[in-house]
């Protein structure tokens with residue numbers, strides 16, 4: 402809540418800087434331009450930086466403090482052309498992964514979602530329909546996207562996801578992910594490492 406108020410305050414101050422344009426002078430114009438550009442840049446970073454933690458408090462129980470480990474996730478599946486191949490490789494390497502699945506994809510390929518879960522990987526929630534501009538959805542729509550995906554995944558795997566990743570969660574970022582409810586170390590599988598993909 403505090404963070405949201407901070408963002409709203411920044412938004413208001415950024416737009417208030419336009420008041421400096423009146424009465425118009427070159428100096429006031431330059432000052433307003435710098436303030437407006439700076440405020441806008443900060444807001445964009447808050448909203449879209451791939452490592453942002455501005456609006457969501459991360460939680461993690463990944464045991465990486467005692468020894469180095471790598472956490473890989475595979476997002477946007479399951480898909481018949483990619484997921485089985487990934488699962489085969491993981492099985493060959495005896496590695497566990499986190500699959501952030503899209504609810505709609507799980508509806509199309511429930512057998513693949515079942516296989517992901519049955520082979521000891523974590524199944525995470527990656528929304529129901531993978532909507533763009535996730536940050537700007539209404540609270541009601543956000544709730545629907547998450548809860549509907551929860552239900553679909555549970556229907557296919559009998560497991561309710563405990564982890565959530567929004568769209569655009571790509572790029573280099575830590576293994577920390579916002580969680581749905583409490584987290585459990587065992588949810589990351591027994592190998593102590595998880596895998597990450599696109």
Ligand SMILES: [Zn+2]
Nearest residue numbers: 476477568569
């Ligand atoms: Zn995605």
